[in-house]
Amino acid sequence: KxxxxxxPRYLIKTRGQQVTLSCSPISGHRSVSWYQQTPGQGLQFLxxxxxxTQRNKGNFxxxxxxxxxxxxxxxxxxxxxxxxxxxxxxxxxxxxxxxxDTQYFGPGTRLTVL
Amino acid sequence: AQSVTQLDSQVxxxxxxPVELRCNYSSSVSVYLFWYVQYPNQGLQLLLKYLSGSxxxxxINGFEAExxxxxxxxxxxxxxxxxxxxxxxxxxxxxxxxxxxxxxxxFGQGTILTVHP
Numbered sequence: 001k002x003x004x005x006x007x008p009r010y011l012i013k014t015r016g017q018q019v020t021l022s023c024s025p026i027s028g029h030r031s032v033s034w035y036q037q038t039p040g041q042g043l044q045f046l047x048x049x050x051x052x053t054q055r056n057k058g059n060f061x062x063x064x065x066x067x068x069x070x071x072x073x074x075x076x077x078x079x080x081x082x083x084x085x086x087x088x089x090x091x092x093x094x095x096x097x098x099x100x101d102t103q104y105f106g107p108g109t110r111l112t113v114l
Numbered sequence: 115a116q117s118v119t120q121l122d123s124q125v126x127x128x129x130x131x132p133v134e135l136r137c138n139y140s141s142s143v144s145v146y147l148f149w150y151v152q153y154p155n156q157g158l159q160l161l162l163k164y165l166s167g168s169x170x171x172x173x174i175n176g177f178e179a180e181x182x183x184x185x186x187x188x189x190x191x192x193x194x195x196x197x198x199x200x201x202x203x204x205x206x207x208x209x210x211x212x213x214x215x216x217x218x219x220x221f222g223q224g225t226i227l228t229v230h231p
């Protein structure tokens with residue numbers, strides 16, 4: 001099976017702009033989670049989608065949003081970019097079952113805000 | 115809520131020596147436990163996981179970890195490291211029951227393992 005894919009791999013934006021990142025989960029996986037990784041804050045949970053519904057959300061401002069499509073692909077959007085939004089954004093997919101709760105990660109999108 | 119503490123931010127070791135990366139967690143509910151590895155400019159790769167059963171779990175690349183419920187620890191070990199093991203390692207937990215923790219992994223701050231020749 002193909003792994004989790006994320007596009008684009010690198011992005012450069014300026015303050016005030018908005019950006020959309022895309023994530024395609026492993027085939028058959030219905031849950032997609034997003035994380036932000038920065039040197040200062042480490043890995044922080046943004047939100048999780050399952051069957052097109054947001055089930056969980058981390059402590060990020062409303063500028064961070066996401067959605068999931070019927071084929072389980074997910075996008076996250078960041079509006080009004082700030083310098084502090086520069087980070088590696090990782091998505092992970094999972095096929096929740098009774099005994100497994102394992103997330104598989106994509107390579108990430110490196111966002112630089114100037 | 116859960117928290118994860120990785121006790122060492124950096125661990126230098128010589129090639130072929132044994133290594134232990136320490137992880138302690140705090141949670142009011144039962145958890146699943148994971149170790150991930152991240153190579154430069156890459157995503158996270160799952161090394162091993164503890165879901166239930168035997169407290170000693172074996173993963174890829176010769177790594178193993180032991181779940182100790184009384185000490186709330188999940189330390190990662192390898193008997194003989196290689197140069198290629200140089201990377202950052204993350205311990206993570208998730209709640210078993212779902213609910214408000216659906217899809218959420220809580221990570222430690224990471225341990226940079228550097229293997230010297």
